[in-house]
Amino acid sequence: MRILIYMWEGIRIAYDALRAYKMRSILTTLGIVIGVTTVITIVALIQGLNQAFSSEISALGTDTVYIQKFPWTMQGDDWFKYRNRPNITVDEADRVKELSRTVSAVAPTVETSRTIKHREKTVERVSITGTTAEYLTTANADPEIGRFFSANDVASNRPVAVLGSEVAELLFGQSDPLGKRVTIGGRKFRVIGVLGKKGSFMGFNQDILAIIPIGTFQSAFGAQRRWVTIEVKAKSPQLIEETEDELTGIMRRIRKLTPEKESNFAINKQSLLLDTYNQLTGTLWAVAIGVGAISLIVGGIGIMNILLVSVTERTREIGVRKALGARNSDILWQFLVESMMICSIGVLIGILMAVGIAKLVAATTPLPAAITWWVAFLGLVFVVTIGLFFGIYPASKAARLNPIEALRYE
Amino acid sequence: MLIKLEKIEKIYEIGTVQVPALRGINLNVEKNEYIAIMGPSGSGKSTLMNIIGCLDTPSSGDYLLNQHNVSTMDDDQLAEIRNREIGFVFQTFNLLPRASALHNVELPMIYNGTPAAGRRKMAEEALEKVGLADRMHHKPNELSGGQRQRVAIARALVNRPSIILADEPTGNLDSRTGDEIMEIFEGLHEQGNTIILVTHEEYIAEHSNRIIRLRDGMVERDESVH
Structure with a gap:
C-alpha cells in the first residue's frame, strides 16, 4: 500500500x-x-x-541443386571472370542424367518472357520455362488440375503447356482451361495442366508462368545463346553433399577438365543463399x-x-x-x-x-x-x-x- | 515532559577548526507551552531549532522528544519523527510552487502512507481551520503572502504533530498580515498545541508565554511572560 x-x-x-x-x-x-x-x-x-x-527459399527445396554458368553469390568483378565460361547445354544435362548415381531426377531448363493469348484475352510478360518431364520432380511442379507433360510429349516436341494459376484465371476465368488452345509468343499450344497457387515474393509473381517441353521451346524461341540451368534432385536431402561432389566430377569429366584446371561451371543450392x-x-x-x-x-x-x-x-x-x-x-x-x-x-x-x-x-x-x-x-x-x-x-x-x-x- | 534537552552541544568542523555552535543547552518543554527563542545572529538559535526539529543531531548530549531519544537516530528514523512529531512553518513558506494548496497540505501524509481519500479529507479540514476553504485549488503563486503562510500552517498541522516549530513565520509579511498569522498561532495554542517560535522581533516574541534568549550557544535567560 x-x-x-x-x-x-x-x-x-x-x-x-x-x-x-x-x-x-x-x-x-x-x-x-x-x-x-x-x-x-x-x-x-x-x-x-x-x-x-x-x-x-522453401520453394527451392533442400534436396535440389542447380548446375549453372554463374554461381548465385558473386562479388564485384566476379561476373567478368565467369562471363567467358562455356554455356551449359541440354546435351550436358542428358550426360549428367546418364552418369549420375545419387540423383532421382535431372531437368534442364531454359527461360524467357512472352505474351500469352487466348482469343481476345492477353497476359503479358509471362515467364516461360522450357524443360523436360523430370521438372515435375525437381521443381515440385505437380499440377492442381490436369497433368504435367510426359517424356513422350518432350521427345515428340508436342506443343503442350502447363500454366500458372493466375495465367489460367486471367485467360479462362471460371471455365475449364484443359484442352484449350493458347498462343505463346505467336505459337499455338494446348493447355494440359494448371499449377496450384504459389503467391508472390519480392514483387515477383510466381503464378504468372507457363511451362512447355524444352524442344518445343527451342524451336519456337531459339536454342542459341540461352542460359540453361540443369536442375538436379538428390535422392534425399542428406545426400546433397555427395550429389554435389558427384555432379562436379561428372561435369568436369564431360568438359574434359584436367585436374589443374578450375571448374568452369557452378553448382548452386539453397544453403548457399541461406x-x-x-x-x-x-x-x-x-x-x-x-x-x-x-x-x-x-x-x-x-x-x-x-x-x-x-x-x-x-x-x-x-x-x-x-x-x-x-x-x-x-x-x-x-x-x-x-x-x-x-x-x-x-x-x-x-x-x-x-x-x-x-x-x-x-x-x-x-x-x-x-x-x-x-x-x-x-x-x-x-x-x-x-x-x-x-x-x-x-x-x-x-x-x-x-x-x-x-x-x-x- | 514533551521535550528534554540535556547538555546539548553542537560543534561544526570547518576544515581542521572546530566551531562550537551550541555549548551545553539544557531545556525542558511541557505540553501546550508557547515558547519564543530569541537571540542575535550567531547565537545558535538556528542550530537549536534544527536539532529540536530533528533536522540535525547534536554532537553530544541527549534530546528526548516524547520519550524518544532523538540524539542517536539515523536518517530514516529522524524522517519518521519529523513526519509524526514536528510541524514546520518557515519564513519563506517553502510551498511546492507547482502544487495546489490542497496537495501541499497533503504532502506530509504522503510520507506516512495515508490513503488518498483520507489524505484529502484531512487536508481540507486543515485548510478550513486556517480560513482557506475557498482557496484549496489555488497554486502558491495565486495566493497572497499571508495566504501562503496559512497554507504552510495547515501543512504543519495536518499530521497532528507534538510541536509546531515556526522559524520567523512573519519575517516575509507586512505587519498587519503578520498579526493575522500570530492570531492563528494563538488560536492553535489555545486548542492545546505546543508552539516553538524562533524570532528576533520582540513584539512577536511577546505573543508567547515564555522567552528563551540565547547568546554564544548558551541559554542567557529563560523567562515567563504574562
Whole structure:
C-alpha cells in the first residue's frame, strides 16, 4: 500500500516536472527515441525478411541443386571472370542424367518472357520455362488440375503447356482451361495442366508462368545463346553433399577438365543463399545493436544530465520534502520514477515511430516488416534498464542532500 | 515532559577548526507551552531549532522528544519523527510552487502512507481551520503572502504533530498580515498545541508565554511572560 502511494506520488511529481519543462523533456528523450526507433525498425525488417525469405527459399527445396554458368553469390568483378565460361547445354544435362548415381531426377531448363493469348484475352510478360518431364520432380511442379507433360510429349516436341494459376484465371476465368488452345509468343499450344497457387515474393509473381517441353521451346524461341540451368534432385536431402561432389566430377569429366584446371561451371543450392542471407542479416543485426546501443547511451547520458540539473533546481523542494518526513529512499524513488518516465515517453514515441516506418515500408515496398508483441516487452526492458541505470546517480545525489542545507539553498 | 534537552552541544568542523555552535543547552518543554527563542545572529538559535526539529543531531548530549531519544537516530528514523512529531512553518513558506494548496497540505501524509481519500479529507479540514476553504485549488503563486503562510500552517498541522516549530513565520509579511498569522498561532495554542517560535522581533516574541534568549550557544535567560 505504502509503496503504491509512493509510486503514484512519484509519477505525479514526475508528470508535473515534465509538464513544467516540456521542451527540455522532449529534447532529452530524443536520443532514446532515435535508439528505440532504429532498433525496433531494423528488428522488424529482419523479421519480415526472415518470414519472406524462408517461404521463398522453401520453394527451392533442400534436396535440389542447380548446375549453372554463374554461381548465385558473386562479388564485384566476379561476373567478368565467369562471363567467358562455356554455356551449359541440354546435351550436358542428358550426360549428367546418364552418369549420375545419387540423383532421382535431372531437368534442364531454359527461360524467357512472352505474351500469352487466348482469343481476345492477353497476359503479358509471362515467364516461360522450357524443360523436360523430370521438372515435375525437381521443381515440385505437380499440377492442381490436369497433368504435367510426359517424356513422350518432350521427345515428340508436342506443343503442350502447363500454366500458372493466375495465367489460367486471367485467360479462362471460371471455365475449364484443359484442352484449350493458347498462343505463346505467336505459337499455338494446348493447355494440359494448371499449377496450384504459389503467391508472390519480392514483387515477383510466381503464378504468372507457363511451362512447355524444352524442344518445343527451342524451336519456337531459339536454342542459341540461352542460359540453361540443369536442375538436379538428390535422392534425399542428406545426400546433397555427395550429389554435389558427384555432379562436379561428372561435369568436369564431360568438359574434359584436367585436374589443374578450375571448374568452369557452378553448382548452386539453397544453403548457399541461406549462408549469404544469414551473413547479410547478421550484419544488419550488428548495425542495429550498434546504432541502438550508441543512441541509447547518448540518450541515457542526456537523461542523467537533465536530472542533475533538475536535482539542483529543486534542491529546496527536496529540503522541504525531507523536513516534512520524506526518507532518503522516498527522494531516491521520486527521481528514479522521473527518470523512468522520461525514458518511457522516449520509448513510446520510438515504438510509435517504428510501427509507422514498418507500416510505410510494408505499404510502399515489397519488403514485409513485422512488429509483434515482443516490442512492448523490449520497450519495458529499455525503460527499466536505461531509466534505472542513468537515473541512479542523480537520484542518489538528491537523496543524500542534507535537509538543512537544502532548505537554505537559494 | 514533551521535550528534554540535556547538555546539548553542537560543534561544526570547518576544515581542521572546530566551531562550537551550541555549548551545553539544557531545556525542558511541557505540553501546550508557547515558547519564543530569541537571540542575535550567531547565537545558535538556528542550530537549536534544527536539532529540536530533528533536522540535525547534536554532537553530544541527549534530546528526548516524547520519550524518544532523538540524539542517536539515523536518517530514516529522524524522517519518521519529523513526519509524526514536528510541524514546520518557515519564513519563506517553502510551498511546492507547482502544487495546489490542497496537495501541499497533503504532502506530509504522503510520507506516512495515508490513503488518498483520507489524505484529502484531512487536508481540507486543515485548510478550513486556517480560513482557506475557498482557496484549496489555488497554486502558491495565486495566493497572497499571508495566504501562503496559512497554507504552510495547515501543512504543519495536518499530521497532528507534538510541536509546531515556526522559524520567523512573519519575517516575509507586512505587519498587519503578520498579526493575522500570530492570531492563528494563538488560536492553535489555545486548542492545546505546543508552539516553538524562533524570532528576533520582540513584539512577536511577546505573543508567547515564555522567552528563551540565547547568546554564544548558551541559554542567557529563560523567562515567563504574562
